[in-house]
Amino acid sequence: MKAVRLAAYDTKPELVEVPDPKIESPLDVIVRVGGAGVCRTDLHIIEGQWEAKSGVALPYTIGHENAGWVQEVGSAVTGLRVGDPVILHPLVTCGLCRACRSGDDVHCDTSRFPGIDADGGYAEYLRTNARAVVGLDPTLAPADVAALADAGLTAYHAVAKAARHLRPGDTAVLIGAGGLGHIGIQVFAALSAARMIVVDRSSDALALAADLGAHHTVLADGDEAAAVRDLTAGNGAEAVIDFVGEGGALEAGVAMLRRAGSYYVVGYGGALTVPTIDIISAEINFVGNLVGSYTDLVELMVLAAQDRVRLHTAKYPMHEFATALDDLAAGRVRGRAVLVP
Ligand SMILES: [Zn+2]
Ligand SMILES: [Zn+2]
Structure with missing residues (x-):
């Protein structure tokens, strides 16, 4: 052959x-x-x-x-x-x-x-x-x-894991609407009744995200964490699913978490530094995802x-x-x- x-x-x-x-x-x-x-x-x-x-x-x-x-x-x-x-x-x-x-x-x-x-x-x-x-x-x-x-399996695995813990009325942020993220958005729309906010650097990617079922889109322009807080009455999101994992996405993503929220790492390449006192005082979780x-x-x-x-x-x-x-x-x-x- x-x-x-x-x-x-x-x-x-x-x-x-x-x-x-x-x-x-x-x-x-x-x-x-x-x-x-x-x-x-x-x-x-x-x-x-x-x-x-x-x-x-x-x-x-x-x-x-x-x-x-x-x-x-x-x-x-x-x-x-x-x-x-x-x-x-x-x-x-x-x-x-x-x-x-x-x-x-x-x-x-x-x-x-x-x-x-x-x-x-x-x-x-x-x-x-x-x-x-x-x-x-x-x-x-x-x-x-x-x-x-x-790629699709990886996106599905992370989104399904998050969806098992999300209730109607909760909010999830999906960071990155590219190769993995655009599949994750479709999976999220199919599996969860929670509200979906999609964050990306590209306005074209955000337009696609809205077509695929995102309830809100936020341009990653440096103020994305504040924008997510505004959309959640100052509380942040129960889940952040990060398909990017590098280049500033992590810091902004962690700042979007609600108390007791969970951060799902899918994309990789960067490094995460979070003061341990922030992890215990807000009781936030970090969850890895592999295929x-x-x-x-x-x-x-x-x-x-x-x-x-x-x-x-x-x-x-x-x-x-x-x-x-x-x-x-x-x-x-x-x-x-x-x-x-
Ligand atoms: Zn591959
Ligand atoms: Zn085996």
């Missing part, structure tokens, strides 16, 4: 011919790739930023946001048929460790992450296991939803099938992978780029 392989860091990946993946264990599933999301993480992998963390042996096939059709199943796989449209949870998990048994797939003791530390989906076929496979509603095309497997579970992905696909979460995609045939990566690096992609084998 054809696959886009990285042979050395800081060099361009190449489209090459490699052997098709084979079933190696009874729960393995081979998927014919219908779409592979092109993600900023792929750029970081090529630059070598993940070299120490992943320890992957080069050359290997990148692509960690994958959807397609079942091609072949191992002898122990039930409930999947050849040709079924599917999206793949990004991790291949064991199902036996304590985290897996409590449904917390992301913290599996022995997971693999195709596209990060094993062969991924910039290819015609991909090997995963049955635990990662989520069946798609027949109205959903794999290439249209592939990028929800990572999402299998059931998070199942629930997100329900919203996608109901057309309540929509992702704008720019599709590229697989042989134009270099253009897709260049366009992403240059900020020329609207929504998410997807490679189609």
Whole structure:
């Protein structure tokens, strides 16, 4: 089959011919790739930023946001048929460790992450296991939803976590209406009866946020914390969900919290410094968020099938992978780029 392989860091990946993946264990599933999301993480992998963390042996096939059709199943796989449209949870998990048994797939003791530390989906076929496979509603095309497997799942996980604690009459602030944030806004509108305030530096992004269901939008111009306080009778918000996590968003975001409020960190890159006396005296919480579970992905696909979460995609045939990566690096992609084998 054809696959886009990285042979050395800081060099361009190449489209090459490699052997098709084979079933190696009874729960393995081979998927014919219908779409592979092109993600900023792929750029970081090529630059070598993940070299120490992943320890992957080069050359290997990148692509960690994958959807397609079942091609072949191992002898122990039930409930999947050849040709079924599917999206793949990004991790291949064991199902036996304590985290897996409590449904917390992301913290599996022995997971693999195709596209990060094993062969991924910039290819015609991909090997995963049955635990990662989520069946798609027949109205959903794999290439249209592939990028929800990572960015969308991360946004869903954080918003659903916050929504479980929010009551009608509460307020949540969502910081950042970009790639993750615009999915988070749609998920929030679907899951919560709380009021939603969206903060972003771009007035175009805020216009999109209002279209997607934000009740109020606030331009991040330095006075955004005061604006949120004005909108909440001086109290602040019960939840702040931060899709940015750097560049001043953190300081402003923490200043938007109500007493006993919770700050959900999704975007990353910055550092958070908060006096401990402020944490105890206002009893505020800080909550990390990493990708999402299998059931998070199942629930997100329900919203996608109901057309309540929509992702704008720019599709590229697989042989134009270099253009897709260049366009992403240059900020020329609207929504998410997807490679189609
Ligand atoms: Zn990604
Ligand atoms: Zn496990």
